[in-house]
Amino acid sequence: MYKWLSVLSMVVAAQAAAEPVIIPAGEYKPAVLLDETVEVVVMPAFKLDAAPVTYAQYLEFVSENEKWQRDNIAAIFHDGNYLKSWPGNEELPAGFESKAVTQVSWFAARAYCDAQSGRLPTLDEWEYASNYYLQQQNLSDKEYAQMLFARNSNPTAYSKQDVDANIEHLEYMHNRVNEWVEDYQLLLTNGDNNDLLAGSCGDSARFMADFGDASYATFFRYQSRSNYRPQSTTSTLGFRCAYDMEK
Amino acid sequence: MKNLIFALSVMLLGSGVAVAQDHSQHNHHDHKNHTTFKAEPVNKEHSIYHLDGEWQAHTGESLTLANFQGQPVVISMIYGSCTTACPVLVNDARRIFEALPEAYKQEVKLVMVSFDEDRDTPAALAEYAKKYNLGDDVWTFLHGDDNNIRALATLLGVRYRKRSDGDFDHSNLVTVLDVHGRVVERVEGLNRPVEDAVNALVKIIDENHLLHH
Numbered sequence: 001m002y003k004w005l006s007v008l009s010m011v012v013a014a015q016a017a018a019e020p021v022i023i024p025a026g027e028y029k030p031a032v033l034l035d036e037t038v039e040v041v042v043m044p045a046f047k048l049d050a051a052p053v054t055y056a057q058y059l060e061f062v063s064e065n066e067k068w069q070r071d072n073i074a075a076i077f078h079d080g081n082y083l084k085s086w087p088g089n090e091e092l093p094a095g096f097e098s099k100a101v102t103q104v105s106w107f108a109a110r111a112y113c114d115a116q117s118g119r120l121p122t123l124d125e126w127e128y129a130s131n132y133y134l135q136q137q138n139l140s141d142k143e144y145a146q147m148l149f150a151r152n153s154n155p156t157a158y159s160k161q162d163v164d165a166n167i168e169h170l171e172y173m174h175n176r177v178n179e180w181v182e183d184y185q186l187l188l189t190n191g192d193n194n195d196l197l198a199g200s201c202g203d204s205a206r207f208m209a210d211f212g213d214a215s216y217a218t219f220f221r222y223q224s225r226s227n228y229r230p231q232s233t234t235s236t237l238g239f240r241c242a243y244d245m246e247k
Numbered sequence: 248m249k250n251l252i253f254a255l256s257v258m259l260l261g262s263g264v265a266v267a268q269d270h271s272q273h274n275h276h277d278h279k280n281h282t283t284f285k286a287e288p289v290n291k292e293h294s295i296y297h298l299d300g301e302w303q304a305h306t307g308e309s310l311t312l313a314n315f316q317g318q319p320v321v322i323s324m325i326y327g328s329c330t331t332a333c334p335v336l337v338n339d340a341r342r343i344f345e346a347l348p349e350a351y352k353q354e355v356k357l358v359m360v361s362f363d364e365d366r367d368t369p370a371a372l373a374e375y376a377k378k379y380n381l382g383d384d385v386w387t388f389l390h391g392d393d394n395n396i397r398a399l400a401t402l403l404g405v406r407y408r409k410r411s412d413g414d415f416d417h418s419n420l421v422t423v424l425d426v427h428g429r430v431v432e433r434v435e436g437l438n439r440p441v442e443d444a445v446n447a448l449v450k451i452i453d454e455n456h457l458l459h460h
Binding site for chain 1: 293394398402408411
């Protein structure tokens, strides 16, 4: 009996740590050009979590890393609202196990991925994976734009939908939460004080590579990402981790 | 426009004045020069020494940033193969140091952190330090991995981006940290007046009675 229980728990544990998805090498045309001389970026293969990190997975991380628990996190790493909805350091809000974790700062997201021997995806990796996802799902530019605007019309409702942490293909890129990327700061806005590539609205629009059906939706997405600070812990911002391919 | 900028650059270089590389006004098609990113605002209440990553000094020694705790620090981020803004940033740190009252100098550390994990090995940084004739007791040049570099830059409010040619676009920022690693003064831009940084350092040393030790 005990033997069977332990086997069962091993199966459950194996499921909790679902394999990341391989994003094959290829080329991608950034929607917003950070470097006008580089219109096509050559991307090596890498691995990406199929789904955003869930509350249950994040709980496991903070249980093993006390300094990232709600009451222990260093003040410099968050804006005061880190895991604010959690009733305790190791206690999830009721019913949130399978939702994408939010209220996590950039620093916290990085620490989580580091603990999984991963890292946050770069902006290029995330956007490239998004293109790959849209192709896999056979979504037209219009459908993608509709998906995005639907979420942005009520982001809190979307962020509270469950995610399947055991899914085997890339999912939830645009219909759960916004996601941290490693170098999101490249498109930070400075209010009216717009310097080159700082990501003011005007800047992003000027740097857009083309203006198809998907363009405005993508522009909108870049802009909302650009409003974060590394300490931001909003209730609609989560993350997933990337991993290098084994050498 | 390009020619005008080029001519201005030559004039400024010729007169020994650092070119601040402020491209905020120029047209976006000229990417031959590096872009200067404006620095981000930062949290000044808390210590950056919470970052616990490991770094290698140009002397070969391994350390964490918390090693600098207990004395004021002048910190900036550069890369070794940068021939425009970076030597000016190094010199700006030196100018701050040299403007200190003599007795205060030994209480201050100057820390230059490289953006360039690949090229700026500790050995390459040692060469760099030697070229600038900077004593090891005052200067520390740090090599780290991309992960630690990104985290430190973020806390200091230094924006940077690795370009496809291997060089970096970055903010030009010299920061003064107090004995706890909190940001107390930031000098943004190149070849700026040093008074505020010097006054901040003197104040930290006085308030912590470091001269009596």
